[in-house]
Amino acid sequence: MLDGTSQIKPQQRRGRGAHSNAAGRYERHTRQGLDDGWGTLDAEGEALRTHVTVDAARRVITRNNSPDIPFDRSVNPYRGCEHGCVYCYARPSHAHLGLSPGLDFETRLFAKADAAARLRAELARPGYVCAPIAFGTNTDPYQPIERDWRVMRGCLEVLAEARHPVTITTKSHLVTRDVDLLAAMAADGLAKVAISITTLDHRLARGLEPRASTPGRRLAAIETLAAAGVPVGVMVAPVIPALTDHEVEAILAAGARAGAVEAGWILLRLPGEVAGLFRDWLAEDMPDRARRVLNRLREARGGRDNDPRFGHRFRGEGPAYELLAQRADRARARLGLKGRAGPGLRCDLFQSPRAASDQLDLFG
Incomplete structure (x- = not known):
């Protein structure tokens, strides 16, 4: 973990979302930068780099029974997310790894390199009952490191082979790389994608979500997916009171023009350490609005x-x-956009995939 609970110098965290790297809630000790008189705290320091570690998870399908979400299982190819969205509700999960939900979350990443093989094995288990698997529920499966690691691509290949339904939520144009698989699956009612857009203001987006695709690129992703026949939705998420809430109608309209057929929105959530990280960001990047944003959010959160x-x-x-x-x-109805539930995906086409250890059929 990076040293210190104090603010990291702007030149070191350039292109990152969080401003600090405070220890997670489960740590017994914290570390604080101390000026030793030699000017070490004044040194510029190197820019923070992204480090990726292989995560040897034994299982990749996570189950849930939450009444708040329309799926009971999900897969997250990565832990941590290089997009660096300062408001990300998944940040506290890094505390379970002994790392900071701050800058560690966006620089110390874990890739489930064998996720496709693990997924295949789980789908091939006797008694497995098919239901849509959601990707992008915690961290983004198409974050920048996916270009090289291709974990998400491998998982999609397994699902396509098994004819298993999938839903994807992402802020990345990189999803269009897999349009070949998604289009073929969508033709059989097995896939749909939601593109999350927080703001259409490129400057604001660069501060809130520094390494995610620009708003324009996300709209272009909707166009590409829609043209390929993939049902795609636009998610206005998160809606930040007194900062982005005035854009809701504009984002939905832009998504509809690009070809979205579904739409949804989610109010900003600040669980665990995210609250402090977001307050720090507001104080530095939006000092004139900080008090109003927080007051408006608290009004909506009791x-x-x-x-x-x-x-x-x-x-x-x-x-x-x-x-x-x-x-x-009203905007959704005016634009002819369905709710996020939208048309259901098919589960009746599922075929248990061949486990990696299975021998080939004699006449297969």
Whole structure:
């Protein structure tokens, strides 16, 4: 983990989202930078680099019983995310690894290099019952390191072979690399994609989500997928009160023009360490709006930064939230966009894949 709980110098964290690297909540000790009189704290230091470690997970399908989300299983090819979205609700998961939810989350990454083989084995187990698998529920499967590691591509190949339904949520144009697989699966009702767009303001996006695709590239991804016959949705996520909430209609309209057929939105969530990281970002990048943003968010969260209760995590409360919900619903209806549930994916085509250790059929 990077040293220090103090703010990392801007020149070191250039192109990153978080401003600090405080220890996670489970650590017994914290570390603080100390000026030793030799000017070491004034040194510019090298820019933070991305380090990737192989994650030898024994299983890759994660199950859940949350009433807040429309799926019961998901796969995350990577831990940590180089996109560096400062608001990312997945940041606290790095604390379970003994790392910081701050800059460690976006620079100390873990790739499940054998995820495709693990996925194949799990799908081939006797008694496996098919239901859509969601990707992009925690960290982005198409973050920059996917260009080289191709873990997501391998998982898609397994799902295509098994004719297994899949949903993908991403902020990356890189998803279009796999349009060949996605188009073939979509033709059989086995795939759909949601592109998440927080803002259409390129400058704001660069600060909020520094290594994600630009808003324009994400809209281009919607166009490419739609042209290939892949059902694609636009997700306005997260909606940040007093900062991006005025863009909801514009983002939905831009997505519809690009070819989106579904739409959804989620209010900003600040679980665990994310609250402090987001407050730091506001104080430095948006000091004139910081108080208003936080006050508006707390009004929609019952006076708190975050509401972790099942059934409430993805929703808000109060007049401002209800007005936002009405605006989004009316815009969606006006544009002819379906809700996120949209058309269901087929599960009746599933064929258990051949396990890696299986021998070839005699006449296969």
